[in-house]
Amino acid sequence: MSAQSYDEGDLRAAAAAAIRAPSLHNSQPWRFRLHDGAIEVLADRSRQLAVADSTGWAVNIACGAATFNARLALTNAGTPADLTLLPRDTGPDVIARLTPGSPRPATYPEQALFAAIPHRHSNRKPFFPDPVPSPVRAQLIEAARAELAWLDLLVGMTALTGFAEIAQSADRVLRRNPQYQTEMAGWTHADQAPDGVPVTAGAPATEPQDLLPQRAFTDRRRAPGRDFEPEPLVAILGSAGDRPTDQITAGQALQRVLLTVTDAGLAASMLSQPIEVPTARDQLRRSLHRSGIPQMALRIGYGQPGRPTPRRDLADVLAEQG
Known part of the structure; x- marks a missing residue:
């Protein structure tokens, strides 16, 4: 039996994972909200790069990456999401809607990808010459x-x-x-x-x-x-x-x-x-x-160890409930 709705705890967990996604110049052009029991990923147009991203391509890439992290978080919490991109019955800034699907445990690969979220970062320094297997x-x-x-x-x-x-x-x-x-x-x-x-x-x-x-x-x-x-x-x-x-x-x-x-x-x-x-x-x-x-x-x-770049606080990316 499917869960009826996500709650505030699910929203916070999904957003905490989502903000670790990459974005052009680390502009973080996203917001998240709970709407009718679904979690929505929204584009934050105030953070769209006017020159580098005049078409909105980079916003869509970044919000897509954030959506994947949110999906992983919800799956690892036991309730994978059914995904709708650009839902028609919402405003133009809603990139994705995540509604509760059938509860199930996360698979081992899903657990491994979720565990990698806090460690992923761009490494712009020289790599070692060892080939990727x-x-x-x-x-x-x-x-x-x-x-x-x-x-x-x-x-x-x-x-x-x-x-x-x-x-x-x-x-x-x-x-x-x-x-x-x-x-x-x-x-x-x-x-x-x-x-x-x-x-x-x-x-x-x-x-x-x-x-x-x-x-x-x-x-x-x-x-x-x-x-x-x-x-x-x-x-x-x-x-x-x-x-x-x-x-x-x-x-x-x-x-x-x-x-x-x-x-x-x-x-x-x-x-x-x-x-x-x-x-x-x-x-x-x-x-x-x-x-x-x-x-x-x-x-x-293969690169030298690095560390992720900073992210805004959750309070700054959570939009008011619809």
């Missing part, structure tokens, strides 16, 4: 497929160099945009702010030998001998289309992949520059020989 690569591909998305792993230097050229070109476009750079600087902090990116979490300053672009969150130089890995594992995550529902679905898949990465003892950072620049995104799509749409690029490998 084939069984783990297969798990990452399956993680995306389980959420109705796809994940292409770039194999060989030809594919990797081709991607790097697209990514570097997109990065140059964004670096030449003063409004973009000002906006990014506004989300970069030297102290422990509850949002944005701490300079300590940024990649070391770019050097000529770097294959992939890094955002200029810091001008800190790298330690001698700590170059980026010469042949990183790059993954492209994509969806069938590029409607808001496709983007939200991709966000859920992204988070499942990232938690799978974390559970496997690996690190990841996101490379969204070739997604943010439309011409680069189309070039990337054509290079993959896919009809679907790339939604995120990832660099995956």
Whole structure:
């Protein structure tokens, strides 16, 4: 028999997990509320990046990732959710509605992914050159497929160099945009702010030998001998289309992949520059020989230990009940 409704405790547990999701510049563009016994994930448009995310793509990706974390929390509490994306009978800011499904215990894989939530974070520093094992690569591909998305792993230097050229070109476009750079600087902090990116979490300053672009969150130089890995594992995550529902679905898949990465003892950072620049995104799509749409690029490998960036308090993200 299905539970009739979620309560305030369920909402808080779901939101506590959801806020650990990634977002562009750690802008955290989400809110959560209890409405008629369902938990709703809402877009916080006041936190949408006006320059970097004029279309709302990054908000949808972030809220999709938050939705996946909320689903995991509810499943691990014993009542998995039935999911509706962009429900028609609500306002435009409701991204997802989670209604109680049939109670059941969480599976071991669901427990492992849930346990990985507080440990997942972007690692923008150089990785060790050790290759990601084939069984783990297969798990990452399956993680995306389980959420109705796809994940292409770039194999060989030809594919990797081709991607790097697209990514570097997109990065140059964004670096030449003063409004973009000002906006990014506004989300970069030297102290422990509850949002944005701490300079300590940024990649070391770019050097000529770097294959992939890094955002200029810091001008800190790298330690001698700590170059980026010469042949990183790059993954492209994509969806069938590029409607808001496709983007939200991709966000859920992204988070499942990232938690799978974390559970496997690996690190990841996101490379969204070739997604943010439309011409680069189309070039990337054509290079993959896919009809679907790339939604995120990832660099995956073995990294030095790091720590998650701060998040706002729960009280700041809980909306009034509908």
